[in-house]
Amino acid sequence: MKRIDSVKNPKVKQWKKLHKKKEREIAKTFLIEGFHLVEEALKVDGLVEEIIISENENIPANWKIDNATWYIVSDDVLKAISETETPQGVSAVCQFQSNNESMLTKSSKVLMLDNVQDPGNVGTMIRTAEAAGIDTIVLGDGTADLYNGKVVRATQGAIFHVPIIRENLQTWIEKCKEIGIPVYGTALENGMPYTDVKPTTSFALLVGNEGQGVAKEYLSKTDKNLYIPIYGKSESLNVGIAAGILMYYLRT
Incomplete structure (x- = not known):
């Protein structure tokens, strides 16, 4: 000492x-x-x-x-x-963690983040994803650094207990679709209320930038795009809150 x-x-x-x-x-x-x-x-x-x-x-x-x-x-x-x-x-x-290799199986639950820049949002989603039983979190381009102090603190320790990798989202969307994992984007345009789909044993959920949402190049590759209806006067939900609602709803 x-x-x-x-x-x-x-x-x-x-x-x-x-x-x-x-x-x-x-x-x-x-x-x-x-x-x-x-x-x-x-x-x-x-x-x-x-x-x-x-x-x-x-x-x-x-x-x-x-x-x-x-x-x-x-x-x-x-x-x-x-x-x-x-x-x-x-x-x-x-x-740096060595759990960045994740076995993708037909029963996997995956959260993918596209250009989510706010460290607090990223950390909150990691914390929620671990609690919701997500198997792998994929951080796409533009997403806040995993080891940023604000990200780490917001995870409340979940960062240590779930595989988190930084990789091209296009690659991961294709990997999921190849083995039959439904890929859900989040968007109002060409989207449907999230309750119109049934919870499944596996899924990949793609959430996007706080202001711009998920990039169109990714939304064009998803199986379905979902949105959460707004019943009040707010224009949108915080991306961390929205991701939490969808992760818990989609899992069985």
Whole structure:
């Protein structure tokens, strides 16, 4: 166990670099904050490389920490590496996940995100998808970086428990259709109310950009395009809320 008190320590500078996507991709690691996220990450063998805990906090007795390097740090250090206004007492450095290979079967449930740019929306959909029993999440071009701090925090730990990959959506639409998984887009144009389709044992749901929706090139390849009726005066639903409604409805 090592101790760091100075924010000028080279290790602290290294941790701060992980706030940037470019540096995360070089290091193949990312930073998480808070006791809940660290505890969830520790449930995955070999994922956590380093744990950084405040000198004023106690290590939970149930944490399995054999393979992680521990650092006890001053509150100034923890504040320096935190992306939130109020540091939560503990942070950790995690490896990029190795669960990015998913076996696609006829019973798979897939969520695909097209150019969803808001990190909070992406994180919320990952959290909801894991709770809804989605087998694979595919992040298409333009979608917020998986390891962005806001994305990670919004997942509330679900990021560690469901395969998430970044890949061309056209490829995934074709893969799903080849083995008989129905592919549902989300759109008003040429769409139908979601309740007009029956829940199935497998499906691929494609949701899109907050302002522009799903790209037409993808919508032209889907089996059906669905929409959620609006009964009030709102023009649309938040993409995270809409995705949650559809994921839970479509599954059996």
